[in-house]
Amino acid sequence: MRQIRLGATDLGVSAICLGTMTWGTQTPEDGAHDQIDLAAERGVNFMDTAEMYPVNPIRKETVGRTEEIIGNWIAKGGRRDDWVIATKIAGEGGLARDKDEVIDGPTIRKALEASLRRLRTDHVDLYQFHWPNRGSYMFRQNWAYDPSKQDRAAVIANMEDCLATLSALVAEGKIRHWGLSNESAWGMAQWLRLADQGAGPRPASIQNEYSLLCRLYDTDLAELGHNEAVTLLAFSPAGAGLLSGKYAGDVIPAGSRREQNPNLGGRITPRVWEAVSAYLGIAARAGLDPVQMALAWTLTRPFPIVPIAGATTCGQLENALVAADLTLGEDVLAEIAAAHKAHPMPY
Numbered sequence: 001m002r003q004i005r006l007g008a009t010d011l012g013v014s015a016i017c018l019g020t021m022t023w024g025t026q027t028p029e030d031g032a033h034d035q036i037d038l039a040a041e042r043g044v045n046f047m048d049t050a051e052m053y054p055v056n057p058i059r060k061e062t063v064g065r066t067e068e069i070i071g072n073w074i075a076k077g078g079r080r081d082d083w084v085i086a087t088k089i090a091g092e093g094g095l096a097r098d099k100d101e102v103i104d105g106p107t108i109r110k111a112l113e114a115s116l117r118r119l120r121t122d123h124v125d126l127y128q129f130h131w132p133n134r135g136s137y138m139f140r141q142n143w144a145y146d147p148s149k150q151d152r153a154a155v156i157a158n159m160e161d162c163l164a165t166l167s168a169l170v171a172e173g174k175i176r177h178w179g180l181s182n183e184s185a186w187g188m189a190q191w192l193r194l195a196d197q198g199a200g201p202r203p204a205s206i207q208n209e210y211s212l213l214c215r216l217y218d219t220d221l222a223e224l225g226h227n228e229a230v231t232l233l234a235f236s237p238a239g240a241g242l243l244s245g246k247y248a249g250d251v252i253p254a255g256s257r258r259e260q261n262p263n264l265g266g267r268i269t270p271r272v273w274e275a276v277s278a279y280l281g282i283a284a285r286a287g288l289d290p291v292q293m294a295l296a297w298t299l300t301r302p303f304p305i306v307p308i309a310g311a312t313t314c315g316q317l318e319n320a321l322v323a324a325d326l327t328l329g330e331d332v333l334a335e336i337a338a339a340h341k342a343h344p345m346p347y
Contacts, residue, residue: 001014001015001016001042001043001044001321001324001325002014002015002324003015003045004231004304004306006084006126006177006204006205006231006306007177007179007202007203007204007205007229007230007231007304008202008204008229009176009177009204011084011125011126011176011177011204012045013045013046013084013306014043014044014045014046014306014324015299015306015324016044016046016295016306016307016308016309016320016321016323016324017044017046017047017048017086017233017306017307017308017309018035018036018039018044018046018047018048018308018309018310018317019047019048019235019308019309019310019311020032020047020048020049020053020054020066020069020070020310021049021050021053021054021055021056021066021310022054022055022056022257022310022311022312023035023049023053023054023065023066023069023070024053024054024062024065024066024068024069025054025055025056025057025062025260026054026056026255026257026260026312027311027312027313029069029072031312031313031314032066032069032070032073033069033072033073033076033078034314035311035314035317036070036073036078038314038317038318039317039321040079040082040083042318042321043324044321045082045083045084046083046084046086046306047070047083047084047085047086048086048087048207048233048308049066049067049070049085049086049087049088050066050067050087050088050090050096050128050130051063051064051067051087051088051089051090051096051111051114051115051118052064052088052090052095052096052130053065053066053067054066056257056260056261057260057261058095059095060095063095063096064096064114064115064118067087067115067118067119068118070085070118070119071117071118071119071120071121072120074119074120074121075120080121083125084125084126085119085121085124085125085126086124086125086126086127086128086179086233087115087119087124087126087127087128088127088128088129088130088181088207089103089107089108089111089112089115089127089128089129089130090111090130090131091103091129091130091131091132091133092133096111097111102133102158103129103132103133103158103162104133104158104161104162104165105161105162105164105165106165108162108165108166108169109165109169112124112127112169112174112175116174122173122174123173123174123175123176124174124175124176125175125176125177126175126176126177126178126179126204126205127166127169127175127177127178127179128178128179128180128181128205128207129162129178129179129180129181129183130181130182131181131182131183132180132182132183132184132187133155133158134147134150134155134187135147135150136182136183136184137184137216138182138208138209138216139182139209139265139266140265140266140267140347142216155190156190156194159190159191159194159199160194160199160200162200163191163194163195163199163200163201164199164200166178166200166201167199167200167201170201177201177204177205178201178203178204179203179204179205179206179207179233180203180205180206180207181206181207181208181233182207182208183206183208184221185220185221185224188203188206188221188224188228188230189224191203192224192228192230203230204230204231205230205231205232205233206221206225206230206231206232206233207232207233207234207235207308208221208232208233208234208235209234209235209236210232210234210235210236210237210298210305210307211234211236211237211238211239211243211294211298212239212243212275212279212294212297212336212339212340213239213242213243213267213272213275213276213279213346213347214236214239214347215340215344215345217232217234222301222302222303223303225303225304225305226302226303226304229304230304231304231305231306232303232304232305232306233305233306233308234298234305234306234307234308235308235310236308237294237295237298237307237308237309238291238294238295238309238320239267239276239294240257240264240265240267241256241257241258241264242264242267242272242276243276243279243280243290243291243294244290244291245276245280245290247264247268247276248273248276248277248280250268250273255312266347267347268347269346269347271343271346271347272346272347274343274346275339275343275346276346278339278342278343279293279294279336279339282332282335282336282339285335286329286331286332288326288328288332289319289322291319291320291323292319292320292322292323292326293323293326293328293332294323295307295309295320295323295324295326296323296324296326296327296328297328297333297336299323299324300328300333307323309321309323
């Protein structure tokens with residue numbers, strides 16, 4: 001599998017990243033280890049996790065379990081040095097954090113040390129902030145997003161504190177690079193500005209939702225990503241399974257994510273079914289697997305991007321990884337563009 005450069009760093013990462021968020025709930029440990037081995041055989045060298053995983057559902061008693069599963073794979077002889085491992089610190093209100101813990105210098109260090117123990121490694125290649133302390137418009141919060149209560153001076157002071165700690169952790173060899181998640185264009189621009197002024201290391205990536213069904217990234221953040229060499233790590237590139245067609249007709253297959261989360265985090269709306277039908281139709285007419293089409297489409301975007309492919313089973317993962325070598329024809333891309341105009345923001 002071809003590799004791309006992560007941000008402006010020296011890290012070469014595979015064109016598709018291995019997602020892990022179901023490991024420990026929907027996917028048992030042995031199945032997760034099989035996925036790591038399969039991904040490596042297919043040329044993947046990049047995996048993404050978080051201290052609050054697994055999900056579906058998120059429970060206090062399972063927080064950190066996914067990192068432990070990865071750590072167990074490393075401990076039993078997994079080739080740690082062959083992998084770029086990314087994880088995340090949860091923000092305020094996350095089950096991985098106490099209620100009064102925001103992302104700041106002391107919390108970053110505390111959370112990272114816990115992640116390193118669970119992962120059984122001495123460093124994380126990419127350390128990410130799961131969501132901003134000040135809030136986010138991601139996860140369907142864009143419909144009522146209100147930034148008017150943000151205290152700019154306090155936000156900037158917190159950023160400077162975080163950057164100082166990240167700088168120290170880089171110097172200690174505990175992280176190599178860092179990035180954001182569920183961040184906005186303004187927030188990302190401030191992190192970059194402060195880093196360029198010497199407050200700490202430059203963020204390399206931003207992990208936001210992006211798919212045929214969720215294209216909030218396409219304007220201001222796309223411009224920022226291109227001009228500032230920030231790589232989008234696109235989560236849910238198959239629309240949380242919607243673009244596979246398995247939920248078409250508003251069904252809930254046994255064992256699926258929707259069985260635990262019936263509205264898929266707000267993605268199930270009256271408008272979504274027509275949009276899904278349009279994309280499934282494009283794939284069918286072109287003789288394409290719809291998941292492969294959805295992932296391959298992300299790789300055509302005019303900004304740095306790596307889609308994160310998460311799977312419950314090895315069969316699903318193997319199918320998704322084919323997208324790395326799939327070229328979509330101009331006719332398919334034209335149909336996709338028309339479908340987007342006909343069905344914008346279906347959730």
